[in-house]
Amino acid sequence: MNSVALKKNHKALRAEMCAMGENARKAAAQLRLSAADTKNKALDAAAAAIRLHEKEILSANACDMEAAASRGLSAAMLDRLKLNGKRIEAMARGLEDIATLADPVGREVARWTRPNGLDIARVTTPIGVIGMIYESRPNVTADAGALCVKAGNAVILRGGSESMHSSRVLCAALVAGLEEAGIPPDAVQLVPTTDRAAVGMMLEGLGGTVDMIIPRGGKSLVARVQEEARVPVLAHLEGICHSYVHAEADLTKARAIVVNAKMRRTGICGATETLLIDRDVVRTHLVPILDGLTATGCEIRGDKEVVNAYPAAKLATEDDWHTEYLDSIISVRIVDGVEDAVHHISTYGSQHTECIVTEDDKAAEKFMDELDSAIVMYNASTQFADGGEFGMGAEIGLGTGKLHARGPVGVEQLTTFKYLVRGSGQTRP
């Protein structure tokens, strides 16, 4: 297509996207005032619709899978894209679980009276319209849609293009649920095109209708959000997570934690990408831990000292310390104590999740105190960086920014608040 035609198309796309925003805003104004029961009814009805339309979902997903395979997607990406009966049932149950969560809206989180008699209450409220940009994972369509509705927000979903057919059917099930409960169907909308220009329009805020963008993804999305976002962003971006084996680490614990932190699931943002080992325990701990990793199929990329001590390792480059592999690869570096570990993590990390393995409480507290990451752990796998594991129920992901919410983002984090001030005629002196 020549550039004039493309521009013309983008004008039409912009009009369509802004209309979606306008419709979302209208829906949000109604949804905001909906009772908890109404929202929960919509989620239960959506779960039923997902079960009812299992065949359609499977056939749409088959269509996505075929196209994705022909485009040469990696096995890991294909696995995330794939749906089956079990996964569809899990999505439906996920919506029902969200329905059972306490309503996050209208909660009085604080209330006090001033000496002049003014009664001040801080009450949770929905945010409004949320734009959600995410990977080719159909289950996120269901989860994110449901979490936003539960928190009283309208949402515009933009999943990865490979999942378009699956997401469309799943979104229709969510909308069927909304309609059954009498909530405006525009409360959950799916961007109907795979044109990447739509992402840019969402980042611009769709003509002032979007209150917040949640971008979920890796390096290329990071850069785009940084450059193009014109509305508040609750970033769910890179997780370059570290596990640090301290001089006082128990070897059995360290080996179990590191192998789990890296290899339990390599594709999640809380997976460890870099292992730091204290020089004091290189002779005792390095080989057993790296053996544990290679035994589960992990590639090791180490600094010079690591490669000397463990010849099966490849030599890491500077890039490796900056890389979120999301794969069976780990970078390994020798460090000199807590300070040096903190320095490496502060230099190369993404402030997501880090862990120290040690039997020395003081070292652990120093590590946890000095690091400025959303989650800092002590003797536990970084793969616990998850809303469910934190006991917060379902999550939309893990926030990597500093404002509003860090760490797991669930229904509570998808709300804001207002102050209600009740007086009896007070004027300010």
Place this chain on the structure above:
Amino acid sequence: MNSVALKKNHKALRAEMCAMGENARKAAAQLRLSAADTKNKALDAAAAAIRLHEKEILSANACDMEAAASRGLSAAMLDRLKLNGKRIEAMARGLEDIATLADPVGREVARWTRPNGLDIARVTTPIGVIGMIYESRPNVTADAGALCVKAGNAVILRGGSESMHSSRVLCAALVAGLEEAGIPPDAVQLVPTTDRAAVGMMLEGLGGTVDMIIPRGGKSLVARVQEEARVPVLAHLEGICHSYVHAEADLTKARAIVVNAKMRRTGICGATETLLIDRDVVRTHLVPILDGLTATGCEIRGDKEVVNAYPAAKLATEDDWHTEYLDSIISVRIVDGVEDAVHHISTYGSQHTECIVTEDDKAAEKFMDELDSAIVMYNASTQFADGGEFGMGAEIGLGTGKLHARGPVGVEQLTTFKYLVRGSGQTRP
């Protein structure tokens, strides 16, 4: 200056600004870990330095005032710029008050244990580097600098150009306090130029060193932030506040509240800009309330019905409903009940602060429920929209965005948090 020379200058300015950001980041890394006593010592020492340098501050301020007068600034703006002995003492005492506030950093706001034994704590932490863009008000230099330091943040201050000389001397006093306490002086820096390009550079984030921008100001800053900000923003922008006199309003209360809400101080963001009067009480309440306003020197701009009922009023234009006067002017409209009032406010307001005056609890609750403003009041002057009046101590201003913090922003709102997860070797199943 020709455009090539200007560009070259901007290149130098950019280098200088980015160096400020880099220095702020280094200072923040140290300040983040400073004890409460150290920060408080710095604030008390800064207060002493302000008192010690009263003469210098007055002479710098005289210089600013002279230039501002020759540039034709309004009396209201000149008043905000002007310092005298009393105001300087108030600034010094303000810093001492901030020193006495509870330390907002390192507070454990929640802690729980999971069934698998993981102990999860949510602990407050500083945000990092804050860029503060504000009006020509020297006292904000002292307040904002002190509040950021108290919350463990480094700050880069960019006050209005008319206050440059005053702000420079005040900033030097803050820095003297930091040095006395052993905190890196770059924790508080003032942008040393009135070049407006510096504001754009701050909005871009100074090479990734700024964690958050706090813009304080009106319409022109709103537009600039919207267009240019590339980092998270805690907006302190327009306050188009409304007072609504309901059909069941007590006339005496209504008159006192409205006159106070508009006229106590017209230049603050919580001042009422638009008065809505219910049609049912136009005959009884309109004239006494408008008489109360005109008696204190307020200009009335009303819709047609208001002008008919109160000929001293000028006819309002569509622009008036969108305008934050920050002056002795009020726009007045007749509305048909709560729904109509909510509709007007939702259409024209800036989601800052609104008030209903009524003796009808149900109407008040409906108004408070349906409006999505940071602060919604019932029988109280909108001028209570203030951190001090809320009992939160000193404030940097009133947040008008939806994320992170709405309403008064004090030291607590200038922090973020992290999760500390303590385990005993747990791996995720």
